Amino acid sequence: MPYLDVGYGHQLYYELAGDITAEVPILFVHGGPGAGVSDTDKALFAGLQRPVVYFDQRGCGQSRFEQRLNGNTTEQLVEDIEKLRKALSLPKLILVGGSWGSTLSLLYALRYPQYTDSMLLWGIFLCRQQELDWFYQHGASQLYPEEYQKFMRQVDDAADPVAAYFDLLATGSDEQQQAAAASWARWEAVNSFFDTDEAILKRFEQANSALPMALLESYYFKHQGFLPVDYILRHCQPLKTISVDIVQGRLDTICPCGTAWQLAKHLANCRLYISPRASHAASEPENFAALRTLLHKLEPAARV
Secondary structure (H helix, E strand, O other), X not given: OOEEEEEOOEEEEEEEEOOOOOOOOEEEEOOOOOOOOOHHHHHOOOOOXXXXXXXXXXXXXXXXXXOOOOOOOHHHHHHHHHHHHHHOOOOOEEEEEEOHHHHHHHHHHHHOHHHEEEEEEEOOOOOOHHHHHHHHHHXXXXXXXXXXXXXXXXXXXXXOHXXXXXXXXXXXXXXXXXHHHHHHHHHHHHHHOOOOOHHHHHHHOOHHHHHHHHHHHHHHHHOHHHOOOXXXXXXXXXXXXXXXXXXXXXOOOOOXXXXXXXXXXXXXXEEEEEEOOOOOOOOOHHXXXXXXXXXXXXXXXXXX
């Protein structure tokens, strides 16, 4: 298996689909932080001619680490993308990602616009405190009050649920960590789909995927993503020459539509496609159809 040593005991797992020397490849930037690349993610790219590079960010998926949180910040994740680009000798990248993957893609493009060919994003998340407050305190809680009550019960209705969850996930007993991770992941799953059921929720609650995602998300969000206030919107000048397509679920209760609209208004070369009856996940039927249409437009002209 291919791994890239990026320091602090971290080795990134990456995977190539197609000939990356033939065309500018897509780099898929997964969500979370901590979700890793899944088979559901790969389904989005099935049958494409353009090559795709997949990688698991620090501390999750098939990537290796000595200590999951050691040397794990947003700045380092951005630099990991650049290290991967250099290691693969890629002149440019097409960045494709949603939710936290949209955040990290935008941050990479801000830092390295010269290596960013274009972007296809969904579920726009700028990691601002107002967005974190919406999802973990005073917004989505009004739409799913019964589920939010379950979510808060794990941390005894703490005033700062993100910090309280992180403490449980970082220092609790194995039993406490697993219960907290399952609860954290369930709250995210409830809000990810327009229609959901207990089978989907139980799949998200599985410890092998829920624990790294819950720990890394609570760690990052406790620190506001290690970003200054409104960083992306205040520094998006380098993005104005980059082609950006955004697919946004109108009913996304994790990353509300207003954030995507704000970002699109700041970018000169951006197109926003709103899915009227879709929530957060790329697998939502309307989101998936829109993303597939846009991915096909990225296909090499001679092969379409």
